[in-house]
Amino acid sequence: MFELSLLCPEHRVEALSDAFDALEALSVSVEDADAQTDAEQALFGEPGMPAPREGWLRSRVTALFATEQAAQEAVRLLQAQDFFEGCSVLGIAAVQEQDWVRLTQSQFDPVEITPDFWIVPTWHELPAAARRSIRLDPGLAFGTGTHPTTRMCLRWIARQCGEGDGGQKLGRVLDYGCGSGILAIGAAKFGAEDIDAVDIDAAAVQATVENAQANDVQLKAGLPDQAQGQYQTVIANILAMPLKVLAPLLCAHVAEGGHLVLAGILERQAQELQEAYAPWLRLQVADSEDGWILMTARR
CATH class of the missing domain: 3.30.70.120 (Alpha-Beta Plaits)
Incomplete structure (x- = not known):
């Protein structure tokens, strides 16, 4: 060539x-x-x-x-x-x-979320320290664990669950804009059993189904109208503009005592997100990495 x-x-x-x-x-x-x-x-x-x-x-x-x-x-x-x-x-x-498949694979190594929680491509061995892991290969849908926003969301899930009953702490979970399904799968790995993963992209929904099967976890994947009622944990890793538009919808899905977790936000966008969500919930910065922030609120 x-x-x-x-x-x-x-x-x-x-x-x-x-x-x-x-x-x-x-x-x-x-x-x-x-x-x-x-x-x-x-x-x-x-x-x-x-x-x-x-x-x-x-x-x-x-x-x-x-x-x-x-x-x-x-x-x-x-x-x-x-x-x-x-x-x-x-x-x-x-x-x-070149062997383009092998070259591409060489660019993706296991990603550490916490010392004992890792995202591992299928062609890699599990790290010795991994007590929990997500097996996920790079694909068309967003969410391989290499982006700071994904890592921060998964860190929040891990820290929220701690050493206790993770599934009970997370309660019913909504992953809105699921992409590869990595956050929904992460919630399942920490014991959550009632999980809805939704996306406007049919390819993302299919990727989520396949990735869930590959990780031997149960969840329901579909288009956004599948999200019904209230959830103890609502996670949306998208971008600031759609997050602002979705503010009333996402807040309406958060149950009393539940958590809202938002990512895809740059540090300079914190105030505008806080103002957009102020009529419903009080957002605070919970984590930051490489210029990106994680914002959370509790009803």
Whole structure:
């Protein structure tokens, strides 16, 4: 395989990406050409929403082709187009053949949540210290334990349960926006028996079902309308914007004496979340990691 790399301004990214698609490129990626320099720019977007911009002021667009001839032909055709103005060819390079499955797997090691609670990919041995574990492989659904928000939610579950009857302490559990189902599975590992895991994405629901089966735990996974009544523990690891919109719905699901646990929130967003939830519950920062915070409230 051969990799063709171009340098282009932001307003040319979409046209080049479409052109590569028409030229049957195997893949196309866009990166900040100024990454790792003082000119690097952050570019964030919300899941399910259009990207705020198509690319960076100086974008590096890379396309993968099966043969060097196909990459060279792509250059010839692109240079003849009006939309190539302002763009330049960085080069064509052979891509070393690799065992991509093994390479991908090597990037995911067991993740420590607490000293005796771990998330372990199926191709790894369980750490000797793991008294509890979740077996979970990276997939399409969010939640592999590598992100701080997931780790903080699981830490909260572990600390809430302590050494006592975890299932009783957690009570009836709702994992709203379950992704891979990792938080619902974590609750089950600590003894919770009545668990609803819901998501707007059908692929996430299916991933949750499969991951629960792989971990030999029982839960009910479905679309959001499956969440009915009140719960002793309501967990939502999403992002600040949808969490604000969902405030009345999530609070309505929290039973008397129950806990609300929210993640996907940046440190600078704490006050706006507190204000959004103030009519129902008093949110407080319970944990923080790498610029992210965990916020909790009790009815």
